[in-house]
Amino acid sequence: MPQPASIYHSKSVCSSCNLAELCLPLDLSNNELLKLDELSMLKRDFSRGDYLYRNGDKFRSLFAIHSGSFKTQILHEDGREQVTGFQMTGEIIGLDAISTDIHACEAVAMENSVVCELPFNKLESLSRQIPSLQRHLHKIMSREIVRDQGIMLLLGSMRAEERLAAFLLNLSQRFSTRGLSATQFQLRMSRQEIGSYLGLKLETVSRAFSHFQNERLINVKVRTIEIIDLPGLQTCLNASR
Amino acid sequence: MPQPASIYHSKSVCSSCNLAELCLPLDLSNNELLKLDELSMLKRDFSRGDYLYRNGDKFRSLFAIHSGSFKTQILHEDGREQVTGFQMTGEIIGLDAISTDIHACEAVAMENSVVCELPFNKLESLSRQIPSLQRHLHKIMSREIVRDQGIMLLLGSMRAEERLAAFLLNLSQRFSTRGLSATQFQLRMSRQEIGSYLGLKLETVSRAFSHFQNERLINVKVRTIEIIDLPGLQTCLNASR
DNA sequence: GGTGCATTTTGACATATATCAAACCATCAT
DNA sequence: ATGATGGTTTGATATATGTCAAAATGCACC
Numbered sequence: 001m002p003q004p005a006s007i008y009h010s011k012s013v014c015s016s017c018n019l020a021e022l023c024l025p026l027d028l029s030n031n032e033l034l035k036l037d038e039l040s041m042l043k044r045d046f047s048r049g050d051y052l053y054r055n056g057d058k059f060r061s062l063f064a065i066h067s068g069s070f071k072t073q074i075l076h077e078d079g080r081e082q083v084t085g086f087q088m089t090g091e092i093i094g095l096d097a098i099s100t101d102i103h104a105c106e107a108v109a110m111e112n113s114v115v116c117e118l119p120f121n122k123l124e125s126l127s128r129q130i131p132s133l134q135r136h137l138h139k140i141m142s143r144e145i146v147r148d149q150g151i152m153l154l155l156g157s158m159r160a161e162e163r164l165a166a167f168l169l170n171l172s173q174r175f176s177t178r179g180l181s182a183t184q185f186q187l188r189m190s191r192q193e194i195g196s197y198l199g200l201k202l203e204t205v206s207r208a209f210s211h212f213q214n215e216r217l218i219n220v221k222v223r224t225i226e227i228i229d230l231p232g233l234q235t236c237l238n239a240s241r
Numbered sequence: 242m243p244q245p246a247s248i249y250h251s252k253s254v255c256s257s258c259n260l261a262e263l264c265l266p267l268d269l270s271n272n273e274l275l276k277l278d279e280l281s282m283l284k285r286d287f288s289r290g291d292y293l294y295r296n297g298d299k300f301r302s303l304f305a306i307h308s309g310s311f312k313t314q315i316l317h318e319d320g321r322e323q324v325t326g327f328q329m330t331g332e333i334i335g336l337d338a339i340s341t342d343i344h345a346c347e348a349v350a351m352e353n354s355v356v357c358e359l360p361f362n363k364l365e366s367l368s369r370q371i372p373s374l375q376r377h378l379h380k381i382m383s384r385e386i387v388r389d390q391g392i393m394l395l396l397g398s399m400r401a402e403e404r405l406a407a408f409l410l411n412l413s414q415r416f417s418t419r420g421l422s423a424t425q426f427q428l429r430m431s432r433q434e435i436g437s438y439l440g441l442k443l444e445t446v447s448r449a450f451s452h453f454q455n456e457r458l459i460n461v462k463v464r465t466i467e468i469i470d471l472p473g474l475q476t477c478l479n480a481s482r
Numbered sequence: 483g484g485t486g487c488a489t490t491t492t493g494a495c496a497t498a499t500a501t502c503a504a505a506c507c508a509t510c511a512t
Numbered sequence: 513a514t515g516a517t518g519g520t521t522t523g524a525t526a527t528a529t530g531t532c533a534a535a536a537t538g539c540a541c542c
Contacts, residue, residue, distance in 0.1 A: 074394055078479050082397050084390045096390065098383035105390065124376065128369045135365065141382040142339035148389035149325045149337065149346065153315055155396035156323050156440030160499070191520065199397030201500055206521055222508070222520070238319045401529070432490065442530055447491055463490070463538070 032130050039126065042117040052093065052107035052115060059097035061117045065089050068113020069188050072096070073196070074105040083197040085147075086110070086189060088174050095144050110188040155199045158237075163198040164208040165236035168218070172227060183227045273371050280367065283358040293334065293348035293356060300338035302358045306330050309354020310429050313337070314437070315346040324438040326388075327351070327430060329415050336385050351429040396440045399478075404439040405449040406477035409459070413468060424468045 028036065043066065046052065052063060055075055070087045084105060087093045097103040098120070127134035154163050176182035187194070191202040191209075198205065212218045217233050219226040227233060269277065284307065287293065293304060296316055311328045325346060328334045338344040339361070368375035395404050417423035428435075432443040432450075439446065453459045458474050460467040468474060 074390060076394060076398075080394070080398050082394045084393055095383055096387050099380045099387055104387050124372070124379070128372065128375065131365070131369065134369065138365070138382070139340045141379070141386070142336055145382070145385050145389060146337050146340055146345050148386060148393060149315060152325055152389065152392055152396060153317060153321070153323045155393060156437070157317075157321050196397070202520080203501085203522085204499060207499095210521070443490080444492085444531085445529060448529095451491075 028130070028132070032133075035126060035129060036133075039118060039122050044115050044117065046109040046113045046115060048109055048111050050109045052109065053097075053103045054106045055103060057097075057103045059094070059101045059103055059120070061119045062092055062094040062123065063107075064116040064118060065091055065093060066114040066116050068115075069110045070107045070113065071110055071189060071193060071197075072105045072107045081196070082199075083189075083193050085151075086171075086197065088178070090178055092140055095141055160198075160200055160204050161208045161211060162237055163200065164194075164205060164212070165233050167194065167198060168225070168227065169230075169233055169237070172230070183230065185225060187223045187225055269371070269373070273374075276367060276370060277374075280359060280363050285356050285358060287350040287354045287356060289350055289352050291350045293350065294338075294344045295347045296344060298338075298344045300335070300342045300344055300361070302360045303333055303335040303364065304348075305357040305359060306332055306334060307355040307357050309356075310351045311348045311354065312351055312430060312434060312438075313346050313348045322437070323440075324430075324434050326392075327412075327438065329419070331419055333381055336382055401439075401441055401445050402449045402452060403478055404441065405435075405446060405453070406474050408435065408439060409466070409468065410471075410474055410478070413471070424471065426466060428464045428466055 046068065052070055065087055067089050069089065070093055071083050072085045072087065072093065073081050073083045075081045087107070093107055093115075094103075096105055123137065127137050154166055158166065171185065171187075172182045175185050189197075191205045194200075195202045195205045200208075209218070209220050212233070213220055215232070217227070217229045217236075219228055287309065293311055306328055308330050310330065311334055312324050313326045313328065313334065314322050314324045316322045328348070334348055334356075335344075337346055364378065368378050395407055399407065412426065412428075413423045416426050430438075432446045435441075436443045436446045441449075450459070450461050453474070454461055456473070458468070458470045458477075460469055
């Protein structure tokens with residue numbers, strides 16, 4: 001059972017976690033920034049495969065991914081498991097556990113990663129004092145709901161290649177909003193993990209990749225992908241049945 | 242374009258909306274109850290087919306369903322649409338719109354219904370003053386996330402009959418927590434709507450119903466259903482592939 | 483009570499994706 | 513480099529669900 005390699009403290013939220021969607025968009029007064037220091041976040045390192053939290057763990061904190069990426073997956077009693085999301089640098093993870101105080105899924109690092117811990121009761125007390133933080137927290141939770149409902153649409157009414165196209169375009173967009181290349185990036189997840197997320201078997205995912213390759217929409221070599229024809233990929237989505 | 246039939250005011254939140262999951266579980270002081278009156282909720286009537294909100298509507302309020310039930314559905318640009326949830330009496334609806342201030346889906350009454358409107362900025366200001374309300378609001382949002390992720394598991398890894406069994410058991414449970422019969426109830430939604438929600442065609446839903454009927458698990462007659470063998474239905478779910 | 487329309491059921495057939503299996507390829511340690 | 517290991521690709525076949533069509537049923541309206 002792997003453990004985080006190091007734990008160290010940080011005084012200022014936004015210097016330690018500039019990218020975190022939680023703090024970045026807020027326009028705070030000096031006074032409010034001072035209050036934010038109350039969060040006194042812990043930073044923790046993770047290696048590929050490490051658990052950020054496990055099914056059944058007590059909930060205490062949300063986490064801002066400072067660098068790296070994670071996957072979250074739910075485990076059904078009968079052994080079925082499914083990837084429910086991939087979380088990238090700058091995103092917030094752990095929202096699932098607020099409802100019951102117990103984590104309903106597990107989060108695993110897909111590469112070496114650094115995470116800022118945000119104790120939730122401090123977050124709540126701060127957001128009582130800073131309305132813009134409160135509103136932002138609500139938005140983040142609501143966005144997660146909208147996102148999940150988008151996946152429901154995908155799983156419920158799209159065919160295999162449409163699902164993969166939607167997935168790749170989504171990844172592309174998330175990279176580009178972080179100022180990274182929207183057309184060339186690493187796939188940190190396996191075909192099996194992509195398949196689990198998209199409700200497909202890994203063979204189907206692989207075939208869809210191959211097909212896109214043949215159609216000269218992408219250039220994929222195992223974990224490295226380049227999107228050659230972005231508009232072309234987008235039209236895949238509109239090709240309704 | 243149907244409009245709500247009547248609008249009238251209510252002074253006390255919890256007398257008008259006893260069932261709403263928002264207020265019910267809170268143990269509030271008199272002082273706090275007084276503050277809750279600030280919400281000064283509007284009650285509105287809806288007939289079957291009326292829209293509570295539409296795609297693109299400006300977001301102002303959450304809604305507590307006082308009686309009746311709604312469905313929410315998202316519309317994809319290419320005409321695809323999918324039911325993302327069924328909301329029953331006592332439940333909160335509208336969480337999707339917080340993230341963008343614009344409703345990302347539409348909500349339609351499945352029967353004659355009464356709804357309490359909860360202006361969101363008042364809710365936010367109240368929850369800044371009443372920590373237990375704040376926490377409860379967070380829990381409701383988080384629960385929606387967990388619920389949606391459950392549907393993702395269902396859509397991604399369950400076969401048609403497992404999906405329907407899960408759906409019926411979920412309905413049953415929601416009725417029973419409201420003190421209603423867990424084994425006999427009306428299906429307010431069509432086969433097509435159930436199918437849309439479960440990622441299936443209506444014919445497949447119908448066949449699954451027929452099969453459960455033959456297996457003597459349920460007794461279904463179009464919109465009326467009786468669960469005869471509840472444990473039997475539950476084992477459907479464990480029958481993994 | 484009968485007529486017409488919409489929903490549901492049932493059937494025959496088509497097809498997308500799963501399954502099973504083998505070959506291929508990258509990565510890592512020896 | 514060499515071999516072992518696990519992920520990936522590709523192929524052949526099976527199967528669950530979709531599609532199309534018709535009959536049956538329920539429901540509203542005259």
